[in-house]
Amino acid sequence: MYDIKWIRDNPDVFDKGRQRRGLEPLAEKLLALDDARRAAIAKLQAAQERRNAASKEIGQAMAAKDFPRADALKGEVAELKTSFATFEAEERDAITALDKALAEIPNLPLEDVPYGKDENDNPELRRVGEPPGFSFQPKEHFDIGEALGLMDFETATKISGARFVVNKGPLARLERALGAFMLDLHTGEHGYTEVNPPILVRGEAMFGTAQLPKLEEDLFWAISGENFHKQEGLWEETEGMATLDLQLALLGFETKLRKNRFGLIPTAEVPLTNLVRESILEEKHLPIRVTACTPCFRAEAGSAGRDTRGMIRQHQFTKVELVSITTPENSLAEHERMLGCAEEVLKRLGLAYRVVTLCTGDMGFASQKTYDIEVWLPGQDRYREISSVSVCGDFQARRMNARYRPEGAKVTRFIHTLNGSGVAVGRALVAVLENYQNEDGSVAVPDALRPYMGGLTKIEQAR
Structure with a gap:
């Protein structure tokens, strides 16, 4: 898995390595995702800093008995607090998008690896x-x-x-x-x-050695009966189903357990x-x-x-x-x-x-x-x-x-x-x-x- 900081510092080297693998350039797209991540983090930090500053200003306004200003600042703080959930979601989504993109990138070949198609x-x-x-x-x-x-x-x-x-x-x-x-x-x-x-x-171990996500279809996954009971009563729901319906239900259940399977x-x-x-x-x-x-x-x-x-x-x-x-x-x-x-x-x-x-x-x-x-x-x-x-x-x-x-x-x-x-x-x-x-x-x-x-x-x- 590649460090986005290294890609930012070496975009041409990164894309050249991908080209040798027969893959399209990707540095520009990854850096755009990183820019979105940085912007989301900066927006949330700015909102937090403004909330802290406004909270101090409320105290100063109250001490000066400037109640209209204090009320206006309180309204601003309340509005900022409401926006935090949106900003945090933007940050999470930006980080998830970048992490997913980085996880799907194969390793780059060493310089002495011969070029070839197959x-x-x-x-x-x-x-x-x-x-x-x-x-x-x-x-x-x-x-x-x-x-x-x-x-x-x-x-x-x-x-x-x-x-x-x-x-x-x-x-x-x-x-x-x-x-x-x-x-x-x-x-x-x-x-x-x-x-x-x-x-x-665990799936985390497969991710660690990079079988996931690339080779997911080549793996055999196990689901225990104990886990069935923990997942929204699925075990009870599937009792008595026809065989095909049961198989389809289990496939859906496996998707639910993707992180913990x-x-x-x-x-x-x-x-x-x-x-x-x-x-x-x-x-x-x-x-x-x-x-x-x-x-x-x-x-x-x-x-x-x-x-x-x-x-x-x-x-x-x-x-x-x-x-x-x-x-x-x-x-x-x-x-x-x-x-x-x-x-x-x-x-x-x-x-x-x-x-x-x-x-x-x-x-x-x-x-x-x-x-x-x-x-x-x-x-x-x-x-x-x-x-x-x-x-x-x-x-x-x-x-x-x-x-x-x-x-x-x-x-x-x-x-x-x-x-x-x-x-x-x-x-x-x-x-x-x-x-x-x-x-x-x-x-x-x-x-x-x-x-x-x-x-x-x-x-x-x-x-």
């Missing part, structure tokens, strides 16, 4: 590892899992609908092993502290980053590095028709997340370090991958710069994203009001935040199945995961 313009930084060769036509992960009898999309659809899966037996254990392996690597060798955070969070996390970035919200940290305690393996939930509202089969794009998936909190001076170096941590996961698993830099047109809302790691999938014969590693500068810190106090300084500064997948567990499972498949349909267990598999070295068809 994912086709993302330059490749490097490739690591060689894709495996097969003496047979490699299958996609869903064909492998279903043939093994361990991956069940049909039952998942009966339970929850499309874009869910039920993994069973050694395949479920392999998925669990991947998460445990990643956590052990990041905590044991990369200096991260493991956290088990809430996966149901809870959402399922789309990524552990949300609770992990918000660990420092509304805090003032000491510089000596930075950097803070935390990791978590959690379920994540996304509506995938903008992906209709994409990856409809398999585990690539699901409503519920597991991911190991990395979050770093650091100083402005160290955030870019931390970005490169975090990328290395995520890459090490794929190196240990023996998976070929490439690293790309997201161009200005493909960056996330809160990011200043993002690297994507794409793993090789033989069944699809192409690289697919398995991790995104982003530096956000102080963009999220401003939304969370998260600061630190530099050594020996009295004033505080906003922290810098970074986040990255370390890596997506479900997509790692996909990659292992496709890269370690055998012609007979079995799947070899990578060496790095065997300590977590109870001695199992191969996953074979369920009996």
Whole structure:
């Protein structure tokens, strides 16, 4: 979230950054909103000052026994008091309009982020590892899992609908092993502290990491029965309604609870980053590095028709997340370090991958710069994203009001935040199945995961 004072001082820089993202200039409009805010505040302050002055003048007029003047001043004070509500409403509306506009502005890209329109313009930084060769036509992960009898999309659809899966037996254990392996690597060798955070969070937390308001349609929202009873008897009103009427009533009710609702996390970035919200940290305690393996939930509202089969794009998936909190001076170096941590996961698993830099047109809302790691999938014969590693500068810190106090300084500064997948567990499972498949349909267990598999070295068809 941007500081309007900075935009006022740097309107050309601000608009140039937006232009690189393919967005229209906005500084002039924002400054007009700020001018309206300032004018509303000045009008209210002037009215308050005049009321105070008139009150003193009433006393002076009474002391001089100038009763007509005293009565006129009393009338003026009464009129001013009546106008305060109008002036205060103008001030609130002006502040709300500016805050809303600022909240909807994406972060500006760093100067070294390449210009581009979409994912086709993302330059490749490097490739690591060689894709495996097969003496047979490699299958996609869903064909492998279903043939093994361990991956069940049909039952998942009966339970929850499309874009869910039920993994069973050694395949479920392999998925669990991947998460445990990643956590052990990041905590044991990369200096991260493991956290088990809430996966149901307030809307304020989503706003803090900038999922709101931009990605509202991509989130799953939860409403508790307890809250129904508190809201104008809605629970009683909806009893006995037809199913469609009930659903419509609930949608209206959700709007009422917009400020106080809870959402399922789309990524552990949300609770992990918000660990420092509304805090003032000491510089000596930075950097803070935390990791978590959690379920994540996304509506995938903008992906209709994409990856409809398999585990690539699901409503519920597991991911190991990395979050770093650091100083402005160290955030870019931390970005490169975090990328290395995520890459090490794929190196240990023996998976070929490439690293790309997201161009200005493909960056996330809160990011200043993002690297994507794409793993090789033989069944699809192409690289697919398995991790995104982003530096956000102080963009999220401003939304969370998260600061630190530099050594020996009295004033505080906003922290810098970074986040990255370390890596997506479900997509790692996909990659292992496709890269370690055998012609007979079995799947070899990578060496790095065997300590977590109870001695199992191969996953074979369920009996």
